[in-house]
Amino acid sequence: SQQGEEDPQALSIQEGENATMNCSYKTSINNLQWYRQNSGRGLVHLILIRSNEREKHSGRLRVTLDTSKKSSSLLITASRAADTASYFCATGLSMGYSTLTFGKGTMLLVSP
Amino acid sequence: DAGVIQSPRHEVTEMGQEVTLRCKPISGHDYLFWYRQTMMRGLELLIYFNNNVPIDDSGMPEDRFSAKMPNASFSTLKIQPSEPRDSAVYFCASSLGLGQGAPQPQHFGDGTRLSIL
Numbered sequence: 001s002q003q004g005e006e007d008p009q010a011l012s013i014q015e016g017e018n019a020t021m022n023c024s025y026k027t028s029i030n031n032l033q034w035y036r037q038n039s040g041r042g043l044v045h046l047i048l049i050r051s052n053e054r055e056k057h058s059g060r061l062r063v064t065l066d067t068s069k070k071s072s073s074l075l076i077t078a079s080r081a082a083d084t085a086s087y088f089c090a091t092g093l094s095m096g097y098s099t100l101t102f103g104k105g106t107m108l109l110v111s112p
Numbered sequence: 113d114a115g116v117i118q119s120p121r122h123e124v125t126e127m128g129q130e131v132t133l134r135c136k137p138i139s140g141h142d143y144l145f146w147y148r149q150t151m152m153r154g155l156e157l158l159i160y161f162n163n164n165v166p167i168d169d170s171g172m173p174e175d176r177f178s179a180k181m182p183n184a185s186f187s188t189l190k191i192q193p194s195e196p197r198d199s200a201v202y203f204c205a206s207s208l209g210l211g212q213g214a215p216q217p218q219h220f221g222d223g224t225r226l227s228i229l
Binding site: 030031033040041042043044045048050088092099100101102103104105 | 215
C-alpha cells in the first residue's frame with residue numbers, strides 16, 4: 001500500500017492565493033520529501049525535511065512535519081500560474097539508505 | 113550539469129514486440145532507480161541499483177521485465193514480450209548515497225511514454 005497519501009487530490013486557486021497540500025503516512029519515517037511534476041516531465045525535488053525537524057522553508061515554500069500525527073503539509077505562498085503542477089510527497093523509512101515511497105499526488109491548478 | 117537522460121521519449125509498438133528503454137544517470141550518482149507511473153497505481157518502484165549492482169527488483173511485475181546496468185553511466189529496462197497493460201510512463205532517477213551523510217533527493221529524467229497496441 002502507498003506509504004504517503006496526499007490531500008486534496010486536486011486543488012484549484014487564483015494567482016496570488018496560498019495553496020496548502022497535506023500528506024499522511026502510516027509508519028515511522030526518517031525523512032519526508034516533496035516533489036513537483038509538470039505535465040509531461042519528470043519529478044523535481046522541492047524540499048526535504050528530516051524526522052527531527054518540524055518546519056523548513058525554501059523561497060515561497062513552507063513544509064511542516066508532525067511525526068505524532070504522521071502528517072506533513074506543503075504551503076505555497078503567493079501562487080503563480082507557473083506553480084500549476086502535481087505535487088507528491090515521498091517518505092524514506094530508515095536511518096540507513098532506503099528507497100522512497102511516493103503518494104499519488106495533488107494536482108494544483110493556478111489560474112491567472 | 114546534465115540531468116538524467118532517458119531515451120526514447122515516446123515509444124509506440126505492437127503487442128509482443130521487445131521494448132528497450134535507456135537511461136543515463138547523473139555523473140557521480142551511485143544509485144539508479146526505475147519507476148513506472150500510471151493513473152491507477154501512481155508511481156511504482158520497479159528496481160534499483162547501487163554501484164551498478166541490482167539491490168531490489170521486487171517491484172518488477174513479471175519475468176517479462178528485466179533491467180541491467182553494465183556501467184555507471186548507462187542502464188536499460190527491457191520488456192519482452194510487451195503487452196498492452198505495460199503502457200505507462202517509465203522514469204529513471206538517480207541519487208547520491210548515504211556517503212553524503214544525509215538523506216539525498218532523487219533526480220528524475222523526463223520519462224519514456226510507452227504505448228503498447
